[in-house]
Amino acid sequence: MNVSSMDVGTVDVKQVMRNYFGDLDAAAKDPARKVAWCTSVGPAEILRAMGFAVYFPENHGALLGATRVSSDTIPLANAQGYSPEICSYLTSDIGACLKGVTPLTKAYGLDGVPRPDVLVYCTNQCKDVMHWFAWYARQWQVPLLGIHPPNHLPEVLPEHVADVASQFRRLITQLEAITGTPLDPAALRLAVARSREATDLWETVLNTARARPAPLSFFDSTILMGPIVVLRGTQTATDYYRALLAELQTKVTAGHAAVPGERLRIYWEGMPVWGRLRHLSDLFANNRAAVVASTYCNSWIFSDFDATRPLESMAQAYLKIFINRDDAYKEAYIERLAGEFGIDGVIYHAARTCPNNSNSSYNLPQRLAAKGIPGIVVDGDLCDLRCFSDEQSTTLIEAFLETL
């Protein structure tokens, strides 16, 4: 799939992802190596430092959605008692496992998803990841380890950080029992330092869209974000984003527009509609509206990582993520970004199966509209296209753009 308007001549995200999955596949087939599954905003740095090859099922969920394989696999999970109302990453992925299919075969030549030696989740984003990994733990008799941070925080307090850092320490002990090797503190510091460097670069990449015209759009970023999700803690991610940033800065200087004739600047709140990225990208472009900022792509900015105090800074970073905060924080966050990116309006994606990452149900759009940031709520879903209407969403978005 290619929805990106980016010319990826020197910076090939597909090659980076191909190498990542190739290594994962090799690790899964090598008895001397171990594979850990990790949630997308889970403690990947610990796993990297302990030598695990790390696989992120949410990335697989997004791929199932983007390739629209989800439409075939979600009903299989529904029939097993996984409700159509819960996370469609979960139902897409479990359904795919039940059916024995994966888009990784066509995209990267893998026979199947890499079998885990351990499953590690963190409920800073939602509880569905816990239920998701628990299915695999039962299915394949694999150890299941979890981090349970305090949720929906107005502010992150020292006691919250101490709690999560303590959970990380217990996790490390449990993982050491699996690897048979103690964690090397220097390796952890290195992984956190690399994550910090990569995430800073990712933030700077996203911030190039402050330029008028913006050199990249949200739809580009949903593709370009692959390495920050799956390769945090590696030098590969840092090298990739440094090269990408240089390319984007050249484009800004040259006045390159992701959306030619950019007339409006839009903020996308909530999950992508993975199966309709191309449709939505074209819809906005045809109306000369550039989606220049999003909550979703910003979710992998972790500015608190600090190699001098790795566990506490990881705890702080993973607690402070947008999805784990209260509504007042979210309101102030979007308001700030709307100012920084010169936003004309906000699209709130109300994802049917992802209430935790949908922020239009508690009056937030109305509060921001009262502050001069208009918005419109579009019903849809991340993977379940039964919840998304092309016709209704097109009319809503076009009519909204007409009012701006």
Place this chain on the structure above:
Amino acid sequence: MSTAVEPDRPHSDAAPPVEVFWGVDCGSAEIKVVAIDREGRLLTTRKYRTLFPLVEHVHRSLAGHADELSAIIDSDRAALPPDGRQPSLRPGHKVFATGYGRHHIGFVQGQLTEIKAHYLGVQHQLGLQQDYTIIDIGGQDAKVIRATPGRVEKFAINRKCAAGTGAYIEELAHRLEVPMGELPRLAAAHDKDLTLNSYCTVFSGQEVIKLLMQGERVENLIHAMYRSVVKRVLEMTPIDTDTLVFSGGVMSHHSILMPLFAERFDAVRTLLAPNAQFCGALGAAIHGLNEESDNGLPNHQ
């Protein structure tokens, strides 16, 4: 309304001034067509069932019948040209589309959403000088449009379910085995205020069946159905203007809805837009006229 046929004119290199602006509202149930002149005066209105292929039926609606005003040159009037070629519009005619099918008519000169179209159609006809709210209930959606004399300020469209739309009324009429045209008269004969609770069309249908089994009068159920439509629409967004304008086919065919809306507000003026069912098509034509106005003609609302 004038339906004079224009003579075919020879093609020339210089584009003739546009004299007729056509608006086509491709709705889920009906295709509505309007033509206006360059002063914004209504020349004709037409209505056809929405059938497929849509583009063929839009073409037919623009061609009209014999002796009617036509947007299509006579040689193309009978049918779309073969091999996917575009039909020939008469010199001086332009066509603009709105409605759910607006993206599927290849030969139009422009398109706009139903939101803006209904606003333009209402404002052009009523020339309101104050802020107002349009309630447009269509075949498959309901819209609430907050407007000023100059622009659409914000809007809401029903989400997820057809309850509160024309499809809901049709489904319940079917369940009750009552012809659509009979519904307003029967509702007027109600003697009890009932409430249908569900906001799902299918569940409402089940509720109606249960009440029928309990011996409830059909008249009371139809009245409850209309009250349910009002409730669903008013849940969408707050109404904060002193003027409420109704447009769309459902409002023009089910005028009982107007007083039901009105009784929910104190001191709110309610108006049914002239040509209520054609407001969207008229707005599309006005949009075309405004596009032309950018080239020097006066701007019509």
